[in-house]
Amino acid sequence: MPKDRRRRRRGNPGTETETKARRKKKKKIKRSLAVMFAAFESEKAQPQPKLDRAYDDDVVESSAEESSYPPSPLLHKPYIPDELAHRPDIRAAYKHAEAEYRADKSCRFVFTSDRYSPRSCLSNDRSLLHIREPAKDAVLFAANSVVALESRLDDEPLNRCSGLWIQWDDKKNTAVVLTSAHLIRAKEYDEWKNEWTDEYHREAEVIVRLLDDTTAEASLLYLQEHYEFALYEVVVDKPVQLSTFNDNVNSGQDGFRLGRDENLDLRITHGRVEYRIPIRHERCHYMYFSNDEHRFRDDGGPIIDLEGKVVGIVNNQINETFLPSSILHKCLNSWRKLKCVPRAHLGMTFTSIKLLDPICIERIRRKHNISSGIIVEQVSKESNAEKLGIRKGDIIERFNGEYISSTTELEKMLLDIGGDQFDQAKVLNAEIGVQIQIFRATKLCRRVRNLTVIVSDCGENIIEGTYPITDGLWK
Template sequence: MAPTTMEKVGEVSGSRSRAERRRRQRQRQRQRRRHSPTNRAGVAQSEALASSQQGERKIPLERGTSDPVEAAAATSPGAWHASSSTEASSVVSSPMCWPSVPVITKRPGCQILERFNDSAMEDAYEDLKMKYRAKRERQLKLVTLDPHVPRSCMGNQNLLPVRDSSTKTILEGAKVVISLSSYVDGTLMARSSGFFINWDEESKVCTVLTSARLICSKYSSMDQWLGSDEYSPDATVYAHLLDKDETTVPAALLHYDRHFNIALFKVDVDSCAKIPSFSSEVTCGQDIFALGRDDDLNLTINHGCVQFKGPSMFERHYYMYTGFTTGQSGIGGPIINFNGQVLGMTNVLGMGFIPSSVILHCLDMWKKFGYIPRLHIGMKLSAMKFLDPIHVEKISRKCNIDSGLIVKEVSYGSNAEKRGVRAGDIIQSMNGKCIATTVELEIELMQICEDHLDKGRGIGSSVDIQIGIFRMCKGSTCTISLRLNISNDVEVFARGKYIFSARDCTWVFDDVGTDLQS
């Protein structure tokens, strides 16, 4: 028996009456005659007569539908289940039902699908399947059913003992982590993360901390000491908020610093979650999470430990390192501990982050002076602390020193070079304070700046500091006075060079008397 798209398609009853079977048979005959060219003119009249004789209810045509078969298909239960029409918000959506073909049982254990005798019926069946799939696709766009939400590191078995508590901590911290995007002449320049560090309840203004890479228009070199990156402070920046509608609002630049590569923006928001506190206690081996937002505003989570290493020759002194890599969209997000306290901010592609101790000094001086001053020391340094113990032991035997900063390179023309500081020397103290890491060095330099400016001095003035140094060429320790300039600009490292000429060549002779130039 062929299926019909009239009311209750596919309903099977073992006790159908003979009149019902005759009615369905006449109905199939009418559908076949409807598509016959010779009978097309009298279809409407004969169907009306048959309907009045049998007392059947006519199925009204949907708007824009000229074919009664299509109208029947549109009003069938299968079409209702797969309807793509927009439903009122107060109406509960119909359950999902797959339009199935009636099954004929030939004998026990043997079943076949009934064939369609009419192409219109087959078309209607295919249409119902398409509507079903369309509704299923709409369902999968619901946030609760979305199969495309990325997975985080929280599925790692190593986090199983702290999975529940750390998840609560992360979800609380995520409430202040937003996404920002910058544009120049209408073209997207960068996308990064940021987080709220302050909210003024009266003015409804939030302060956002992020990386200055958001407004960096040109990266000239991997060597940060060249200071050749270009910034676009006039770029148009938007903040992508976390409300239900994912509102996008303008973000106004408050300040950016080229040396520390941080930026501050203000954003108008009606309400704000609890602002997390900062912790300056960051230790190597400490478990940390890095939070951020991807381009779809999905939360990104990375887990690792603070690494036992210092900056390379091409990186600024203030960096510490995670055990994972951060992508562009995650830069500017917070580094938090298991208590939800902010330990730093991801500030560069890769594993580097700027610790809270440096961030807090930067924020304090920006609030006090309107800029972030710093002493340009003119040296690239690395901590003995991060060397292999075998190397540290050898230095200790040769120099009787087991802690300090090794001078890797001296900036050409700097005061340090003029005072005889050379590569290989060891900086042990500054103004009488022992310095073990380059992060400690940065904090001490900023503290000296703050104390100097509190006395009424300004940018461009100089300050004398006392450096305790072990000179490798002499094999002895001494203290030198180093005059350094206070600046609020990026420190640029200069490398000495000279023009090679023929005077630098040495003439030698081979065994047969032929002169060779080398």
């Protein structure tokens, strides 16, 4: 009998195994919830941290204290009765009472007195009347995750940008903010390229201005020069609101660019998302935010849709360019997994056929039976692509056996190739081969070629092919 009782106390071995498995699963869930990431629309949204709502407690306390405090004095505007208007002492008393009235009024309406200050497009642009209400809700929803950042170099101001929260670590009380690389870019401006220099000050001091009017020092976690974004870690004493992203963005859709000014007030700019043929010194994966307001610098701020979801971050407000969330999604996944963003460098830039005028598209289809693909715009001097015979004007129809119709599709493929290669080899600057199907513009023929590309975490620079003129026409 004692043995039987001991066996019953031990319990069923199978049940104990299941219990241990459940405990391990709970611990795993707790560990996974300790670090929360921004949600993308294609992923299952993670539970957001509960933000402090101090005013809820204040309401309870104020209701309990209200009985012990008399109500505030009435705020009535003074005036002079007509029958006393001739008396100088009454007029003097009126001036004194009027001054007190204005002072009391300014104190009482401190939270709403700025309603007469310059307003955003959502108040003064009547063309937005049909989307005003959902747009306001979207802006206020997204604003919770938008902060301001400032950089300094040798105690001198360097740049100001906006940013958004993308990660929260509950155990370490740290958060990660995503912003534009312009925050630590050298100030020299290249007038020929119409852009800032590619030199970055990684050692620059960066301060994040939090929404409660406090500041926190930020440390650089990662700088991605090709996609022009930076990640900073900040120690915070309470949870932050993480951004929600939308990978799906269509040309022509309404959007709003958000940023914060020197007073932390929200800046709101309405525009439309569009694809364009990039100019020479622009990355071919850019999208564009067309708008009529160019006085604000909102680099690093989000472009949001009418649901408040981020469809991209601004990397150059002057040129109206932004990095779409579909590419940013892959970049952040690589960084979380590999702590870098490996990408296959082709040594070329491209334009999508579908961005051309319909007359040109129809002509290419009619004469060469090509309905989609990407056109080679530049080939880097002495690159593998140049050595292989690829020239400006050639059309890439397939990449690794897959038809390709846009530069965004190509960019995702390059990130996948780079990520897979680095995940296996654990080294950067490695050479691998890719297969491309080319339509040669000069010979009007198709060829399949194997191109050697380099997997790198750096920005890809395209070197223009030039040659010197040393002999004159007349001697």
